[in-house]
């Protein structure tokens with residue numbers, strides 16, 4: 001009885017949470033499959049002959065493939081650097097209880113990003129780094145690195161310290177015990193951190209808008225360019241947005257188990 | 271040769287002194303047990319021997335080498351942890367071989383030693399399993415196995431049996447003792463369980479509040495506790511203590527308290543003399559009390575009249591919870607001929623040669 005009640009509750013809640021984003025998602029895909037005329041017709045048409053013309057146009061007119069590649073390179077670099085620097089940092093914060101450093105990193109993350117824009121623009125222009133992968137990757141780190149660190153701290157904290165003690169007695173140096181014992185044990189967390197970090201970098205708009213240029217434009221910025229003074233290319237936006245979101249969504253669908261584990265496992269001992 | 275010497279060893283955590291001026295000399299091939307209640311500093315002492323914890327001051331020697339600044343891996347020790355600390359992502363074989371792999375042993379030598387350890391511990395069937403697929407007792411064996419493959423000079427055990435159920439604990443106790451004889455290595459074994467200490471140790475070292483209270487062979491410590499703490503800690507059920515006074519009547523010494531008076535054996539007189547008319551703590555072990563047998567005749571001044579409150583029958587013996595005036599006592603006796611009933615008055619004899627007296631202020635043993 002209580003159980004059915006609970007599951008009714010659960011499904012109602014899940015439904016309420018999932019329907020709005022799903023609606024928007026489907027709307028976006030439909031927009032990409034319609035022609036420009038169909039998109040602005042009122043009332044909206046739900047029965048229409050889908051066209052792939054917009055997708056073709058996105059690649060032909062806008063060099064969209066280049067933007068996808070840019071996003072991929074930057075997100076990969078940002079994620080890789082966040083892991084290489086963030087994992088040891090998180091480990092150190094967890095092991096030596098450097099809570100102050102943890103807080104500072106959190107503050108950096110919580111500062112409104114707009115406030116970074118101007119100084120960064122000036123600095124990167126001075127360094128002649130505008131429109132380079134370096135500038136974009138570095139700025140994305142302000143988002144991805146704290147995420148990696150904060151996620152991983154709880155993983156490292158939940159690891160019994162005796163495992164490392166045993167490793168040290170078994171002949172490991174500190175680094176070896178970190179690489180051979182600690183990291184393999186938190187691999188779920190690392191996977192989660194990497195995925196989240198990749199997605200956040202992939203979706204990042206503000207920094208990319210200011211600091212990228214023709215050579216390094218990322219996909220969210222590219223989509224923004226579909227909005228021009230005169231008109232908004234809804235069909236193009238729909239197709240492009242679908243192209244941006246789809247790979248990440250499919251990816252997330254396949255690794256969802258590991259993400260859920262990763263986000264809940266930090267709490268588990270043993 | 272691996273003796274382990276702790277000299278004036280001190281460990282402080284901020285204002286907490288976990289280990290306070292410990293002086294211990296463990297001989298080569300000895301099975302030494304550090305025993306004491308939880309929080310007395312046993313683990314800290316062991317971790318300092320392992321090199322997992324720095325010393326605040328003092329020296330540690332392993333095999334006559336000063337190891338204070340030596341990394342754990344260079345000390346030629348192996349440690350078995352209370353929670354086993356098996357590497358969860360490796361199967362049993364890799365867990366056993368990890369230490370050898372890190373020390374660059376050849377593949378064949380690693381295989382040989384892992385096989386050998388598996389033979390000794392009977393864990394052949396488990397080699398391909400992950401730790402989480404093992405029962406508590408099996409994990410325990412693997413943890414011991416990981417220690418023995420390395421053939422270290424000194425084994426350190428931190429409460430290795432405390433997570434096992436009672437039956438398994440008894441079995442493993444015997445097995446670790448056997449292993450000690452077979453390996454011929456020095457073992458430093460930490461436990462809070464005095465039964466483990468008594469049954470396994472060549473010598474036991476009793477700790478309390480970070481300090482060493484007494485060391486010696488198990489029976490010596492049992493028979494001649496150095497102070498009231500040791501007397502109460504070793505033995506189960508614990509020794510009975512009664513606050514008493516030493517009184518002299520003519521040429522005879524008695525210890526007396528409300529509802530309680532026994533005559534001291536003459537052999538004790540010289541040592542109790544200075545405590546005349548002063549309060550002392552009287553101690554008698556439950557097993558040193560027996561039902562008075564009227565047939566043995568005359569009263570030798572060691573008989574108490576008591577009341578039985580609770581009787582626990584264990585089959586071959588009984589624990590009788592008694593009151594003697596305001597004092598509560600436990601006696602451990604043979605099963606009486608006539609069943610005892612609750613509230614029954616009976617007479618018990620104390621084995622006076624085995625009683626103990628402690629200084630009330632210093633807690634040190636008088637006799």
Ligand SMILES: Nc1ncnc2c1ncn2[C@@H]1O[C@H](COP(=O)(O)OP(=O)(O)O)[C@@H](O)[C@H]1O
Pocket residue numbers: 283286287288306307308309310311312313314315
């Ligand atoms: N890392 C630590 N930081 C602060 N205090 C500690 C630490 N480790 C142990 N202690 C303290 O030292 C004392 C002895 O602890 P421990 O050696 O673990 O005792 P035992 O193993 O005998 O139960 C305890 O009071 C404990 O709180």
Ligand SMILES: [Mg+2]
Pocket residue numbers: 309312313314429
């Ligand atoms: Mg302990």
